[in-house]
Amino acid sequence: MSGWHRFANPTRFSRLSARILPWALALTIVLFAVGLYLALVGSPPDARQKDTVRIMYIHVPAAWMALATYVLMAVFSGMGFIWKHPLADIAAKNCAPIGASFTLLALITGALWGAPMWGTWWEWGDARLTSFLILFFLYLGYMALWQVFEDPEKAARAAAILALVGLINIPVIHFSVQWWNTLHQPASVFRRGGPTIDPAMLWPLFVMLFAFKAYFVSVLLLRIRAEVAERRVRALQMMQAEA
Amino acid sequence: MKRKTQRMIYVGAGLAILAFAGLLAFFAIGDNVRFFYSPGDLKQLASPPTQSFHLGGLVKAGSVHKDNEMMLRFTVTDGAAEVPVVYDQTEHGLVPDLFAEGQGAVAEGKLGDDGTFVATRVLAKHDENYMPPEVTDALKRSGEWQRGRPE
Numbered sequence: 001m002s003g004w005h006r007f008a009n010p011t012r013f014s015r016l017s018a019r020i021l022p023w024a025l026a027l028t029i030v031l032f033a034v035g036l037y038l039a040l041v042g043s044p045p046d047a048r049q050k051d052t053v054r055i056m057y058i059h060v061p062a063a064w065m066a067l068a069t070y071v072l073m074a075v076f077s078g079m080g081f082i083w084k085h086p087l088a089d090i091a092a093k094n095c096a097p098i099g100a101s102f103t104l105l106a107l108i109t110g111a112l113w114g115a116p117m118w119g120t121w122w123e124w125g126d127a128r129l130t131s132f133l134i135l136f137f138l139y140l141g142y143m144a145l146w147q148v149f150e151d152p153e154k155a156a157r158a159a160a161i162l163a164l165v166g167l168i169n170i171p172v173i174h175f176s177v178q179w180w181n182t183l184h185q186p187a188s189v190f191r192r193g194g195p196t197i198d199p200a201m202l203w204p205l206f207v208m209l210f211a212f213k214a215y216f217v218s219v220l221l222l223r224i225r226a227e228v229a230e231r232r233v234r235a236l237q238m239m240q241a242e243a
Numbered sequence: 244m245k246r247k248t249q250r251m252i253y254v255g256a257g258l259a260i261l262a263f264a265g266l267l268a269f270f271a272i273g274d275n276v277r278f279f280y281s282p283g284d285l286k287q288l289a290s291p292p293t294q295s296f297h298l299g300g301l302v303k304a305g306s307v308h309k310d311n312e313m314m315l316r317f318t319v320t321d322g323a324a325e326v327p328v329v330y331d332q333t334e335h336g337l338v339p340d341l342f343a344e345g346q347g348a349v350a351e352g353k354l355g356d357d358g359t360f361v362a363t364r365v366l367a368k369h370d371e372n373y374m375p376p377e378v379t380d381a382l383k384r385s386g387e388w389q390r391g392r393p394e
Contacts, residue, residue, distance in 0.1 A: 044375030045376070047374055047378070047379040048341060049369070049373075056373070078254055081250060082254055084247075117339065117369055118341070118366045118368070119339035119364075119366045119367055125278045127276045127278065165257075165261060167261070168262070168265045172265075176276075179269075180276040180277050180278070181277040181279050181280075181284075181299060183279075183299075185368070185369050185370055188372070188373060196373065197373040198373060198374040198375055198378055201373050201374075201375070
């Protein structure tokens with residue numbers, strides 16, 4: 001065993017994740033405390049949006065993490081599909097509810113911002129809004145597929161195919177505001193020519209992004225550990241029943 | 244061939260086909276995904292849409308005026324062309340706070356026979372710029388504000 005395969009060993013994973021978890025949790029709390037303070041109190045209002053701009057500090061990191069989580073879920077799915085590692089399947093499976101939550105959070109905060117700023121909660125014709133809603137449905141579909149099959153191996157294979165097919169939506173979401181006329185504004189941070197957000201707002205945004213990342217790592221590790229433990233219990237029960 | 248290699252080829256080939264299909268779909272859909280027509284887009288059409296559609300662009304500086312308290316007139320421009328818009332706030336509600344001259348807006352409605360767009364709804368568009376009021380004040384003082392925007 002060499003390379004990343006080492007981490008696919010459940011025992012090794014349990015030991016490693018137990019060591020990372022307290023740090024990830026502590027980091028989550030500290031970063032959210034600092035980030036939320038900066039976002040809500042320590043950053044200036046926007047010249048045009050006034051205090052409504054503060055929704056951005058939740059909306060943007062949630063949307064970024066919704067995309068990043070999907071890509072990670074697809075990567076784990078591909079690894080599970082090719083190398084048949086149960087741990088990769090479990091990792092992919094447990095990315096989904098977290099990613100779906102990020103997606104829903106981005107959709108809700110986007111609507112809350114859109115109502116006072118654009119004058120509308122939702123516009124069906126907008127490519128960014130619609131492609132992002134599809135992302136939410138992809139997450140839901142992925143989670144539903146896991147429930148359809150009794151056999152976790154079969155479920156993992158079916159869900160992995162959906163996750164990989166759904167990857168096509170990721171560049172569509174990202175570039176939608178560039179390719180087509182949209183109500184949604186174009187990218188402000190990761191764009192050619194540098195960010196168009198004032199540094200006084202960019203820093204709090206990045207602190208919030210890392211808070212979301214730390215939260216994601218914490219919750220994903222917790223979920224995977226729980227599922228590994230659950231499968232172990234079930235295996236032991238089966239052995240007992242057979243004995 | 245090992246099963247593992249076989250599955251790797253499946254995934255690789257699957258993703259390649261998917262990317263190709265996506266590319267085809269992208270070019271087939273083309274501009275039909277647009278949320279709004281800009282005045283320049285309209286000019287390029289053989290005939291303007293007869294049903295209701297979205298018209299988007301910048302609210303031309305100095306173009307907003309009111310016939311009376313609630314009857315709003317303004318011009319939407321994209322640098323290439325411009326379209327006059329009329330919007331009745333009594334009937335359809337006030338424009339959003341963000342609606343302003345030199346800023347983006349999207350109007351929904353029909354093009355009248357005289358070339359005036361009769362809007363039944365006006366949305367404000369926000370651009371990619373985020374800055375505190377002090378910065379915009381400083382930019383306005385130095386004359387750098389709204390540089391590059393069409394007059």
